[in-house]
Every structure is written in C-alpha cells, then in structure tokens.
Amino acid sequence: xxxxxxxxxxxxxxxxxxxxxxxxxxxxxxxxxxxxxxxxxxxxxxxxxxxxxxxxxxxxxxxxxxxxxxxxxxxxxxxxxxxxxxxxxxxxxxxxxxxxxxxxxxxxxxxxxxxxxxxxxxxxxxxxxxxxxxxxxxxxxxxxxxxxxxxxxxxxxxxxxxxxxxxxxxxxxxxxxxxxxxxxxxxxxxxxxxxxxxxxxxxxxxxxxxxxxxxxxxxxxxxxxxxxxxxxxxxxxxxxxxxxxxxxxxxxxxxxxxxxxxxxxxxxxxxxxxxxxxxxxxxxxxxxxxxxxxxxxxxxxxxxxxxxxxxxxxxxxxxxxxxxxxxxxxxxxxxxxxxxxxxxxxxxxxxxxxxxxxxxxxxxxxxxxxxxxxxxxxxxxxxxxxxxxxxxxxxx
Amino acid sequence: xxxxxxxxxxxxxxxxxxxxxxxxxxxxxxxxxxxxxxxxxxxxxxxxxxxxxxxxxxxxxxxxxxxxxxxxxxxxxxxxxxxxxxxxxxxxxxxxxxxxxxxxxxxxxxxxxxxxxxxxxxxxxxxxxxxxxxxxxxxxxxxxxxxxxxxxxxxxxxxxxxxxxxxxxxxxxxxxxxxxxxxxxxxxxxxxxxxxxxxxxxxxxxxxxxxxxxxxxxxxxxxxxxxxxxxxxxxxxxxxxxxxxxxxxxxxxxxxxxxxxxxxxxxxxxxxxx
Numbered sequence: 001x002x003x004x005x006x007x008x009x010x011x012x013x014x015x016x017x018x019x020x021x022x023x024x025x026x027x028x029x030x031x032x033x034x035x036x037x038x039x040x041x042x043x044x045x046x047x048x049x050x051x052x053x054x055x056x057x058x059x060x061x062x063x064x065x066x067x068x069x070x071x072x073x074x075x076x077x078x079x080x081x082x083x084x085x086x087x088x089x090x091x092x093x094x095x096x097x098x099x100x101x102x103x104x105x106x107x108x109x110x111x112x113x114x115x116x117x118x119x120x121x122x123x124x125x126x127x128x129x130x131x132x133x134x135x136x137x138x139x140x141x142x143x144x145x146x147x148x149x150x151x152x153x154x155x156x157x158x159x160x161x162x163x164x165x166x167x168x169x170x171x172x173x174x175x176x177x178x179x180x181x182x183x184x185x186x187x188x189x190x191x192x193x194x195x196x197x198x199x200x201x202x203x204x205x206x207x208x209x210x211x212x213x214x215x216x217x218x219x220x221x222x223x224x225x226x227x228x229x230x231x232x233x234x235x236x237x238x239x240x241x242x243x244x245x246x247x248x249x250x251x252x253x254x255x256x257x258x259x260x261x262x263x264x265x266x267x268x269x270x271x272x273x274x275x276x277x278x279x280x281x282x283x284x285x286x287x288x289x290x291x292x293x294x295x296x297x298x299x300x301x302x303x304x305x306x307x308x309x310x311x312x313x314x315x316x317x318x319x320x321x322x323x324x325x326x327x328x329x330x331x332x333x334x335x336x337x338x339x340x341x342x343x344x345x346x347x348x349x350x351x352x353x354x355x356x357x358x359x360x361x362x363x364x365x366x367x368x369x370x371x372x373x374x375x376x377x378x379x380x381x382x383x384x385x386x387x388x389x390x391x392x393x394x395x396x
Numbered sequence: 397x398x399x400x401x402x403x404x405x406x407x408x409x410x411x412x413x414x415x416x417x418x419x420x421x422x423x424x425x426x427x428x429x430x431x432x433x434x435x436x437x438x439x440x441x442x443x444x445x446x447x448x449x450x451x452x453x454x455x456x457x458x459x460x461x462x463x464x465x466x467x468x469x470x471x472x473x474x475x476x477x478x479x480x481x482x483x484x485x486x487x488x489x490x491x492x493x494x495x496x497x498x499x500x501x502x503x504x505x506x507x508x509x510x511x512x513x514x515x516x517x518x519x520x521x522x523x524x525x526x527x528x529x530x531x532x533x534x535x536x537x538x539x540x541x542x543x544x545x546x547x548x549x550x551x552x553x554x555x556x557x558x559x560x561x562x563x564x565x566x567x568x569x570x571x572x573x574x575x576x577x578x579x580x581x582x583x584x585x586x587x588x589x590x591x592x593x594x595x596x597x598x599x600x601x602x603x604x605x606x607x608x609x610x611x612x613x614x615x616x617x618x619x620x621x622x623x624x625x626x627x628x629x630x631x632x633x634x635x636x637x638x639x640x641x642x643x644x645x646x647x648x649x650x651x652x653x654x655x656x657x658x659x660x661x662x663x664x665x666x667x668x669x670x
Binding site for chain 1: 438656
C-alpha cells in the first residue's frame with residue numbers, strides 16, 4: 001500500500017532515531033522563524049527536513065557519500081515499516097535556475113534506474129519556477145526553507161509540501177530580480193509582439209529600454225529558462241505563453257498602476273460609444289471588452305481602460321466616481337508601454353458599438369486579464385488560446 | 397425571439413388592436429410591451445418579459461359605434477370574471493384596457509369607468525397613466541411569430557409617460573411593501589438608461605404643464621427624488637438592482653439608476669429655471 005502524505009507547515013511530529021538529536025535545533029528554528037544567517041546545505045540538514053515529514057514507522061539514514069564525480073553527492077536510505085528499502089539519490093546545489101533543470105534531471109536519471117529510487121535536488125532554497133520545472137522533469141526536491149517533494153513507487157511513498165514563495169534568507173538590500181519594472185515591461189512586450197529571433201541591439205532599439213536594463217532583463221529571462229540564444233546570440237523566445245504568465249505574476253493592471261473605480265450609468269456600450277466618438281486619443285481599452293474583439297468569452301461587465309488622466313477622461317466620458325457598483329476601472333499607467341502598438345478595433349459584433357475603439361495590443365490585454373479580478377484569468381487563458389491559433393494576427 | 401410568452405403576448409396585443417377597429421386610434425400601447433418597444437436596444441442584463449398586453453384608452457375622441465364591448469367580444473375576447481377592463485384574448489392572454497383616471501369621469505377609487513354609450517366595465521379606471529395619452533408616438537408594431545406576418549400601426553406611449561406611470565405605481569405600492577414588484581423599478585431603470593436625459597426632461601416638463609397629466613407627473617417626480625435619486629440604497633434603486641440578482645450586477649444597476657434619476661431631476665430644474 002502506498003502511503004500518501006501531503007502536509008503544509010507541519011511541525012516536528014515524528015522523531016526518528018537516526019536524527020533524534022537534530023530535533024531540538026529544528027523546533028527552535030521553527031519557533032524563531034527563519035534566522036538571518038543562511039543555513040548550509042548539509043546532509044544532516046536534509047535528513048532533518050525529510051525525517052520530520054516521514055509517516056510513522058519510516059526511517060531514514062545516510063547511505064553513502066559520493067567521493068568521485070561519477071557518484072551522486074549522497075544517498076539516503078529509507079526503510080518502510082514492512083522493512084522494504086528505497087533510496088533517494090541526492091544532488092546538492094548552491095542555486096538552481098529553471099534552465100539548469102534539464103541537465104540536473106539527465107544526471108540524476110543516470111543513477112536512478114530502479115523503481116525504488118528517486119533523484120532529488122537538495123538546496124537551501126528553490127524558487128516556485130524551479131520546483132515546477134523539477135516536478136515536470138520527474139525530479140524530487142528538498143530545500144531547507146520547507147519545500148519538499150519525494151515520490152517513490154515501491155515501497156510507496158509520496159510527500160509534498162510547499163515552502164515560502166520567496167527566498168526567506170535573501171538580504172533586504174539586494175534588489176529582487178523580477179519582471180516588475182518598466183524596462184521589463186518594455187522588453188517583454190517587445191519580445192511578445194515581435195517574431196523571434198531578435199538581437200539585443202534591436203531589442204534595445206524597439207523596446208526603448210536602456211542597454212544596461214535590457215541586458216539585465218534578458219539575463220533574467222535566460223536564467224528563468226524563458227528564452228534561448230541562437231548561434232548569432234540573438235534572443236529566441238521559447239514559450240511566449242509561459243513568458244506572459246510569468247510576467248503576470250509581477251505586473252498587475254490594478255496593483256502596478258494608479259487605478260480608480262467609476263460608474264458608467266448607461267452601461268458599457270454607451271461608454272464605448274462615447275469613447276469612440278470623443279476626440280481623446282490618450283487611452284486604450286483593455287480587459288475583457290478588448291479581448292471580446294478576438295476571443296469572445298462571456299458578456300463583459302467591467303470596462304478596464306488605460307488613460308493618461310483619469311479625472312479629465314471620466315468627465316469627458318460621463319463617468320461618476322462611486323464606492324459601490326463600479327463598472328469601469330480607469331488606470332493611469334506607471335509605464336507608457338501599455339499604449340504601445342494599439343489597435344483600432346471594431347467591437348460591433350461583440351457589443352454593438354458602431355465606431356472603432358482604441359484597444360491595447362493583445363499581449364498587453366492578455367497580461368492584464370491574467371492578473372485581473374474575477375473570471376479575468378480564465379478570459380486571459382481564452383485569449384492566449386486565440387493568440388496560439390492565430391499568431392499572424394498579432395505578432396509583427 | 398425564443399420566448400413563447402413574448403410571442404403570444406405580442407399576438408394578443410395585435411388581436412386587440414385589430415378587434416377595436418376604428419377605435420384603435422384611441423388606444424395607446426402601455427406597460428411592459430411599450431417599455432420594450434421603447435428600450436429594445438438598451439444595454440440591460442435582464443431579459444424582456446411580460447405576461448399580458450396593456451392598452452390605455454383615451455375617451456376624448458371615442459366614437460359611439462361600434463360598442464367596445466361588442467367589438468371585442470365578437471373578435472373572441474372575454475371579460476375575465478367580470479372585472480372592469482380585464483380581457484382575455486382568444487389565445488387566453490390577459491389584455492388590460494385601462495382608462496386614465498383624470499378622463500374616467502369617476503372617482504379614482506372606483507374601478508369602473510363612465511364613458512357612455514360604452515359600458516362601464518369595458519375599461520378599468522387607472523391613475524398614473526394620464527401621461528401616456530399625451531406622450532406617445534405611432535409605431536409599426538410587428539408580430540414576433542415568424543409565421544404571423546401582421547404589422548400594426550399603433551400609438552405607443554413615450555418614455556416619459558411610461559416613467560410617470562411606473563413611478564406612480566411604485567409610489568402607491570410603497571405604502572404596502574408586499575405589493576412592490578422589483579420589475580417595476582427595473583423598468584424605470586430601463587427607461588432611464590435608454591432615453592437621453594435631455595429628451596426625457598423636456599417631455600416630462602410638457603406633461604407637468606398639461607392639465608390632465610400635471611398632478612400625476614409632479615407626484616411621480618417626487619417619487620423619483622425619494623425612491624431613486626436619493627442614492628443607491630433608496631428603495632426604488634435597491635429594487636431595480638435586486639431585479640438583476642443572478643443575471644446582472646445589482647450594485648451597478650442600483651448606483652446607475654440613482655445617478656440617472658438625479659441627473660434627470662437636475663435637468664428638469666434647469667429647464668424650469670429658463
């Protein structure tokens with residue numbers, strides 16, 4: 001009988017002979033939270049992480065330590081209550097990036113031919129992206145921040161626990177690498193909107209980001225395994241939906257920008273009609289209304305519009321500021337890149353607005369939906385489906 | 397048009413207009429069907445629905461011949477349970493023939509009317525619909541069944557007359573809350589959404605100055621202020637929102653109807669000042 005165990009934030013419940021002496025330290029660490037000092041990834045620390053989560057009756061011990069390059073770093077020997085054995089083949093890494101995962105998986109695969117063994121990456125901290133990539137590659141992991149995933153077919157054992165989503169030992173002074181800033185938005189939009197490959201120089205030119213910032217974003221994307229370089233060092237975007245979803249974790253229509261809530265008392269069709277007939281050009285419609293031009297989902301109940309000056313636009317379009325019942329979100333963007341490559345779109349088929357409306361580029365609409373409220377994320381996925389089907393229609 | 401009841405009620409309306417023959421010039425379509433004819437294009441989540449056909453009868457130019465009773469019964473209509481003005485079409489759909497109280501020759505408390513030589517029970521004495529026999533337009537109203545080729549030319553009440561009628565109804569029933577119907581408030585919202593504020597205001601200003609509709613119009617405007625313009629939490633605004641529960645956005649509807657009501661009252665104030 002396989003034992004399935006999926007736990008979050010479990011304390012130390014099981015003490016196992018081999019590591020009993022570790023427990024006091026472990027309890028103390030859990031009580032105090034994560035100490036500032038970075039722990040070292042020792043075999044003992046890994047054993048401690050694992051043993052505290054093993055079902056009762058299971059035992060863990062260190063089998064043999066690798067001394068030569070052809071050997072793994074260490075092996076853990078697991079004993080099931082019925083006496084059967086399983087082995088975890090462990091490789092310890094200082095840092096792991098998503099792009100490193102295929103290589104690690106290949107190396108571990110060479111040691112794990114039997115059904116009672118699993119390759120496991122051990123590290124101080126593994127990011128969510130890395131953990132997902134490891135799961136996809138069939139590799140287990142144990143990190144010292146509390147993320148663990150071990151799965152052995154026979155004797156049956158499955159342990160899965162999610163640790164923190166960011167590195168608890170990362171110092172406060174160092175800027176977090178992310179796609180949060182304007183250069184990232186500019187570079188990502190350029191990569192999405194243009195057919196690869198593209199040289200970094202072209203990327204600088206088209207995106208409008210500085211050379212240094214562009215290189216930093218490109219390096220980050222490369223580390224995350226989202227882009228490749230071809231023989232001439234040009235950037236090749238491997239998985240654009242993956243890049244969109246990754247970006248949506250760092251960029252939000254509401255969170256990133258200065259967003260206010262409004263009421264269009266005669267409804268969204270009347271609003272779009274007055275938008276489309278007004279002289280104003282410093283706006284783009286995004287969200288589900290925009291997506292309805294390409295991938296109609298369900299009736300839109302909320303208009304999302306980027307506009308340079310919300311107050312004056314609201315006045316021109318007859319919007320009222322409300323606390324409850326808003327059907328319009330106006331967002332003054334932090335980055336002007338949201339206005340780049342807009343479309344003039346006919347929304348007559350979807351909501352019967354007679355004259356065309358300025359709509360954000362599909363890549364911008366998609367990220368706004370993926371990170372938006374309510375059913376927006378599903379609408380974003382539906383838009384990505386359309387974008388996958390019809391790349392000609394939106395990539396330059 | 398997939399809703400069979402909408403098809404049947406429209407057919408009953410056309411049956412009645414045809415049956416009234418030469419009197420059909422003296423009737424005006426009111427009620428839900430008129431609201432839908434006036435607001436069909438409105439951006440509103442709640443689907444159109446009705447169970448009957450309502451016609452306002454204007455007795456001022458009504459001829460004696462034929463008798464309304466005879467005209468309707470010979471076309472297969474029946475008076476339902478002897479209640480004044482409550483007819484049943486040959487297809488079994490209720491058709492209400494309503495007469496504005498100001499023109500009924502009777503105290504508004506009485507249900508029957510006095511329009512000899514027509515009998516007292518052909519129409520029901522109804523307060524609030526006075527504006528509908530002043531604010532109307534002729535329209536070509538088609539049958540909704542694809543196999544029914546009829547198109548009738550008939551007067552249809554305007555948005556201002558219909559709004560006054562709805563507001564009087566809600567105002568009267570606000571005294572006895574169990575009789576309140578959310579859909580009446582939602583119809584008011586529908587009329588306000590579909591009609592530009594300026595044209596609604598100028599028509600209401602006319603109704604407020606015309607003898608037979610002045611009283612009900614001024615009373616209706618008071619209800620509009622108290623029950624809607626007061627805010628999204630006012631009784632009428634809340635009812636309009638509640639009508640969309642499960643299909644639309646109640647909070648947005650409640651906020652919208654109160655904003656539109658306040659705008660309308662502001663516009664009327666400006667009109668009266670100039």
